[in-house]
Amino acid sequence: MEDNHIYQYSLLNALMDGVSESGVTVKKFLSRGNQGLGTFVRMDGELLSLDGKVYQLQSGGRVREANLEDQIPFGVTTNFVPQVTKQVSLDSKDAIDEELDQFNAHSTNLFMTYRITGRFEKIKARTVKGQEYKGQPLSELGDKQFVxxxxxxxxxxxxxxxxxxxxxxxxxxxxxxxxxxxxxxxGHVLELVASGVSMGMATASNVHIELPTSDDFNNAKLISDDAGIKKVEG
Ligand SMILES: [Zn+2]
Structure with missing residues (x-):
């Protein structure tokens, strides 16, 4: 992938409909970018991809390095090359928006990617515990997340x-x-506070989406549930 192009596998709506039995391999996902996020088969934990490795952030706070053959039913990655890097203080998640808007005031309808490194005063994060049965919608899992x-x-x-x-x-x-x-x-960050961390940012205007070809995906309704998504992904 070219620098700062985004590769996405499947759609969030498919995950909301519980479509998570299979997906793109970790090996292929890693070939599409150097930093990404997503989830694993049966939504078992959160995914973070960083510089050639994919990590499974499991419920209960355990972290496991994924195998190249593991599958990713929903994921987003990019070959991130920062267009600007600066020291920032963030008193909330909203402060990230402010930094991105300062960097690019014309990004309302574009994608932005970023990497923040350093010591955080506070991070509130969650990990999804995974489906209890095949096809269980993500919206139901929001009530059983580990925070x-x-x-x-x-x-x-x-x-x-x-x-x-x-x-x-x-x-x-x-x-x-x-x-x-x-x-x-x-985990999936819900809240944060940090002073003096490094934030690299880039604007992305190219998105490549690969759709699953499974029966599960074919049979999914894929209707957007704005309130449901905000509840579980906020
Ligand atoms: Zn997430």
Whole structure:
């Protein structure tokens, strides 16, 4: 993939409909970018991809390095090359938006990608526990997620901001995952506070989406549920 082009496998709506039995291999996903996020088969935990490796952030705070043959039923990645890098202080997730808007005031309907590294004063992150039965919708799993708060923790955030009109194709707005530098903690970021962290940013205007060819995907309704997505991916 060219620098700062986005590769996405499947649609968020498919995940919302519970389509997660199979997907693109970790090996192929890694060939499409150097940083990404997503989930695993049966939505078992959160995925973070960083510099040639894919990590499974499991419920309960465990982190496992994925095998090249593992499959990713929904994922987004990019060959990230920052167009600007600066030291920032972030008092909330909203502050990420402000930094992105300062960098590019014409990005409302474009994608933005970023990487934040350093020591975070606080990270509130969740990990989905996984489906209890085949086809269980993601919206149901939101009630059973594992949430933890980490304080004074060093690590990396990989994030994407997608336009509002793409809700359902992907997560509209901010979507970011965290991995600690010692690989002992991580998850889908709900809240954060940091002062003096490094933030690299890039605008992305090319998106490649690969759709599953499975029966499950063919039979899914794929109707956008804005409130449901916000509840589970907020
Ligand atoms: Zn997530």
């Amino acid at each position: 933890d708060i980490y304080e004074n923790i060093e690590g990396t955030i990989v994030g994407f901001r997608s336009p509002r009109s793409w809700q359902g194709f992907t997560v509209a707005g901010e979507h970011l995952h965290f991995l600690s530098v010692d690989h002992n903690a991580g």
